[in-house]
Amino acid sequence: MNDSIEFLREHGTTVVFFAVLAEQMGLPIPCTPWLLAAGALARSGRPSLAAVIALAALAAALGHLSWYLAGRRWGYGVLRVLCRLSIEPDSCVQRTQGTFDRFGAGALVAAPFIPGLTSIAPPLAGLSRVPLWRYLSLDALGNLLWASTFVGLGYGFGDQVTWALRGAFMYGSSILGVAVAGLSLWLLLKLAQRERVRRKLHVDRIRPAQLKELLGNANPPLVLDLRHRRELVEDPHTLPGALHVSPSELPRRHGEIPRNRDLVLFCS
Amino acid sequence: MALQLKRRGIYRVRPLEGGYAGWTRLGYPVVPWESLDPQREQPIPVPAPQLTA
Numbered sequence: 001m002n003d004s005i006e007f008l009r010e011h012g013t014t015v016v017f018f019a020v021l022a023e024q025m026g027l028p029i030p031c032t033p034w035l036l037a038a039g040a041l042a043r044s045g046r047p048s049l050a051a052v053i054a055l056a057a058l059a060a061a062l063g064h065l066s067w068y069l070a071g072r073r074w075g076y077g078v079l080r081v082l083c084r085l086s087i088e089p090d091s092c093v094q095r096t097q098g099t100f101d102r103f104g105a106g107a108l109v110a111a112p113f114i115p116g117l118t119s120i121a122p123p124l125a126g127l128s129r130v131p132l133w134r135y136l137s138l139d140a141l142g143n144l145l146w147a148s149t150f151v152g153l154g155y156g157f158g159d160q161v162t163w164a165l166r167g168a169f170m171y172g173s174s175i176l177g178v179a180v181a182g183l184s185l186w187l188l189l190k191l192a193q194r195e196r197v198r199r200k201l202h203v204d205r206i207r208p209a210q211l212k213e214l215l216g217n218a219n220p221p222l223v224l225d226l227r228h229r230r231e232l233v234e235d236p237h238t239l240p241g242a243l244h245v246s247p248s249e250l251p252r253r254h255g256e257i258p259r260n261r262d263l264v265l266f267c268s
Numbered sequence: 269m270a271l272q273l274k275r276r277g278i279y280r281v282r283p284l285e286g287g288y289a290g291w292t293r294l295g296y297p298v299v300p301w302e303s304l305d306p307q308r309e310q311p312i313p314v315p316a317p318q319l320t321a
Contacts, residue, residue, distance in 0.1 A: 080289070204270060206282040208291050225301075226269060227288060237298040239291060244301065247269060254276045265270055266284035266291070 005041070005162075012038040012047035017055045020147075024063025026082075026119055031056075032150055039154020040161035049155060056147035057140065060112065064122040064139050071126025075234055076268050078123040105130045108138040112146035128230060206264055214262075215240060221262035226250065231268055239266065 008015065016038045019031040035056055042049040070078045100107050100121070105128075111121035125135050154161050206214075214220055223242040225232075238244065245253070247267070257263065270283045284291065292298060 204282045205285040207285050208294050208296055211284060211291075212296050221282075223284075225288075232301050236301045238301040239288070240297055240299050250269065250273070254273060254278060257273070257278055259278060259280070261280065263273070263278065263281040264284055265273075265281060266287050267269075268287050268289060 008037060009041050009044070009046045012041055013051050013055045016052055017059045020056045020059035021063050024060045024118070025066065035147065035150035036154035036157075036161050039151035039156075040158040042151070042155055043158040049151065053144070053147045053151050056151065057143040060143040060147065061136070061139055064143070065136075067119065067122035068126040068135055068139075071123030072129070073126075075127045076231055079120065079127065080268060082120055082123065100124050100128065105134060105138055108135065109142040109145065112142050113149075127234070211239075211264055221264045222258070223264045223266070224250070226265055226267045228268075242266075 016034050019029060019034040022029045023031040038047055038052045041047060042052055103110070105125060107117065108121050108125060111117045122139065220241065223239050225238045225242040225244040226247045229246065232244065270281050273281045286293070
């Protein structure tokens with residue numbers, strides 16, 4: 001047990017660096033416990049508090065930068081891949097765009113604290129063509145605040161964290177078992193929820209071939225293009241006869257939608 | 269979005285399977301999107317009433 005703590009004292013900064021990098025790259029490896037632990041151990045001066053914060057912020061910046069560059073290179077494809085894991089991929093894309101529109105590039109500062117947004121904000125900044133220097137400075141600020149907060153919490157509550165750390169090393173396998181069981185249960189619930197929504201929507205979906213045929217009829221359905229305006233600027237094309245309506249204005253303007261006409265919605 | 273509209277009483281609504289990406293992947297036609305005024309809302313067209321014999 002003491003060996004493990006000694007190992008962390010010796011290699012805490014390296015462990016924090018790779019844990020943060022892995023999590024920010026998208027791997028399901030939680031880095032917060034490592035930040036707390038490194039903060040708690042930094043009370044004794046080893047590892048250095050400043051080094052832990054700096055390396056955690058640097059690792060986060062490197063992880064985010066890869067997503068930012070992917071967003072710049074591949075545009076909405078990256079966002080769609082990231083959102084594929086959510087319950088409703090379409091609304092996931094729209095929701096994250098909405099957050100970015102509301103807060104602008106400043107969302108990058110708050111993003112590390114908001115689960116979900118932290119992995120979406122960098123590619124969104126990339127595809128929104130936020131200038132690299134602006135992106136790097138805002139992301140660095142957010143990363144520094146985030147790393148300082150969690151490492152600082154570990155430092156402030158050092159005794160409690162060290163106590164938990166000793167417990168984790170002593171009952172490591174049991175704690176890991178409970179954590180894995182909890183995570184599996186959460187994943188199962190998420191999958192069931194996703195399946196329920198998917199089934200509900202699935203019966204109502206129209207296949208592209210069906211729509212193509214209907215568009216050639218005398219009484220075609222009303223097609224609404226719900227993609228974000230930014231996406232249309234990137235690829236200024238739409239379906240024949242489609243009307244572009246922003247998703248945010250659709251609930252407000254639902255009164256204008258004719259009830260006696262078939263409606264087909266599409267987004268990215 | 270489709271569910272939101274259904275909750276508001278618009279039942280004849282269907283999302284396009286695969287979205288825009290699915291449509292273009294099949295090579296189906298697209299037309300240039302013309303943004304006349306990005307700030308202006310486009311009116312949602314209401315069909316003309318049908319005459320009955």
